Amino acid sequence: MNLREADAVMHIIVNQFLTREFLVITPYNAQKELIANRLRDAIRKRYSQGESNVTVTFANERVHSVNTVQGQEADVIIFGAVQTSELGFLKNKRRMNVALTHAKDRLVVVAHMALFRNRRGRKCLLAALLRKMEKITPLVNSKQLSTGFRLDFKRIV
Structure with a gap:
């Protein structure tokens, strides 16, 4: 589990994608459960304040491990x-x-970038994708997210 990453994923969902068609995908079941629990809590809070019509079962439908996401797509994928x-x-x-291939429109990758810049990490598929993404859009760190930063997507044709 990675608590800091779960916080970043939750910030992104709640502030930008809660009303969009999205899926969260993560490799590990423990991380999936952590994010789903936090999403359920956020939905309960918003629902009790009259800010959302989304039910808590929504979290179960939207947060997946790589093993459980087979066959599903969404406009936005948060990995x-x-x-x-x-x-x-x-x-x-x-x-x-x-x-990484279930997004119809946008892919958001939440990762510890130092891992993908070292010798071992540079060779994996995700590292290659992140290097290409970095050429298109600036990376955002978790400190920026905590200040209310919103991800800015530019259409690249």
């Missing part, structure tokens, strides 16, 4: 890499392909 020091699951190209 949480979890790892900060070892690649683990992220080395498996086939499973990473499944995780």
Whole structure:
């Protein structure tokens, strides 16, 4: 589990995508449960304040592990890499392909970038994707998110 990453994913969902068609995909069941629990809490809070008509079961439908997301798509995919020091699951190209190819419109990757800049991490599929993304749009760090930062998507044709 990665608590800081779960916080970043929640910030992104609640502030930008709660009313959009989105899926959260993460490699590990423990991280999936952590994010789903936090999303349920956020939905309960908004619902009790009259700010949302989304029910708590929404969290179960929108947060998945790579193994449970098969066959689903969404406008927005938020992928949480979890790892900060070892690649683990992220080395498996086939499973990473499944995780990263379900977005119809936008892919948001939440990851510890230092892992993908070191010698071991640079060779994985996600690192190659992040290097290409970095050329198109600036990366955002978690400190920026905590100040109310909103992700800015530019259409690249």
